[in-house]
Amino acid sequence: MSRTIYKPPVQKGFGQFVDALVVLALVYLSLLAPLLLGGTAAESDAPADKPVATWEAMQQNETMAAQWQKLGFDAEKAEPIVSKKFSYEIEAWSLGITVAVIAAYFFFVLKVSDREYREVINERFGPRTGKED
């Protein structure tokens, strides 16, 4: 059997320029999307009963307080940093969507890649004869 060689079209300069721009536009869009959708790092709301800005109230012992001061922070300046807390709430639906999206992505990429890979191998080595393995 003779090999069929695929001959791709030649792309003009303008088309190449547009293609580079498309990828860049998608990158910037995905960087901005979390801001537009209103969600980045998972921080909890500031507690209603905020402690008074003293080292004791912030549970900082003498050594900790001394190190904060050497770094140029008094208790009041350190308070926003010490009281900042993360919230690790797991919502079943959003976790489910995330898992599904990642799985679907890899499934799609692997499935299409396999089809394309067969084209590559058939062109490189010729069509299968059934005696290869």
Next chain:
Amino acid sequence: MGTTTAAAGKQEKISLLKVLGPVHVWALGVGIVLVGEYMGWNFSVAKGGAYGALIACWVIGLLYTCVAMIDSEVTSTVAAAGGQYTQAKHIIGPLMAFNVGLYLVMAYTMLEAADALVVGDLLKAVAAQYGAELDPRPFVVLTIAFLAWLNYRGVFMTLTVNFVITAFAVLAILVLFFSTTGIAGGESVLRHSELLTDLPYGWIGVLASLQFGMWYYLGIEGTCQAAEEVRSAGRSIPLGTMGGMMTLLIAASLTWYICTGLIPWEYLGQATTPLYDAARLTGSVELEVILFIGTMFAAIASANGCINDSSRAWFSMSRDRYMPHWFGAVHPRYRTPYRAILFLIPIAVSFAFTGLLDQVITFSILSGLLGYTFMSFNIVRFRRLWPLGSIERGYVHPFHPVPAIVLGLLCGATYFATYLGYGTSLLSIMAFYILVSIWFVVRRYPYVKRGEQFTMPWPRPKGY
């Protein structure tokens, strides 16, 4: 090989120069990553406390040991620029290769932007210490422009510079360790018993800290990008990569030990330059100067390595027409992928000035993580399509398939950690890779020459 236009106007084939040895491979890998010890790893302290960060350091260290083992085998066998991209092309198929190439370009270009920001921020902080105000932006642009020029002029000089400045940055950590622990003389200034606390968020915090734990090692797999430019891929890549991994495991553990013994965890979790802050806390001007230079060198070495790697990945994709072919040119005199280098520079600068550092870092980490996920099934398929003995391998990693399984499981845990901290970003970045994959299938794949995607002198893969 790439194409370039000769003076007479006709097209010539010119290849990249084979001038690198194991030391350069080490300098490329450690150079890219070491900045993670100087900044970035400490965000894992905010996520899970000091002990959480230590657990993350070792668990993610295991993930990267698996990456280094797998990479050493595949890259020493598939020795071509593009590293994992070229591996994917030969083992999985074009769409996977396109995605892997983009993971590399995005991970390194965004890391480069973060590195340049560190240079600017550090200069601004030091100026502020002396009562001066400094706009860091010109320094960010200058850093990237200078490194781009270095990369444009040739890979040997680029990575020789990287070796010198990376070695200094490693030594700076060792000097700080010996000085603060009292091993070099005097009393230890570390106060672990008074500064360390229990896990602030319990074990869920430890899981969450895995995301930024990747900063201890993110980019070590970039050693593969040098595969086409090393004199002996079978020797240099495994030696440079595994040596680099050992250096990083030691440097990461020392960094954690020094910083948590000097800095309260709440401050450490948000510090921009934790090792420099640790040096300030010792009260020694000499240590402060050494760590200032160390931080600058680490950030510059990382940006330098990132330019090297992102341009190789972009160049390789363009050479194969996965991306516009114009970028797949090699400089006729310097033998570098100069168009890819120049194209990515303004992009890195723009990332640095978006004001979205959180997003940029998450994009970089997640792109790296997607690449590691690919590696876990890539090695299984590599061994299945070409069993041991069927082709010549530069290196065979032991205990297969254990590293692949462990890598897959740890990648799953790190996706979960990213979901905990940056769930929306995770989804938007996945949306990017899905959209761009569809775009490749519809728009770019028709330009790809099918048979030319397989260039290794191997027999037909089993089952195909």
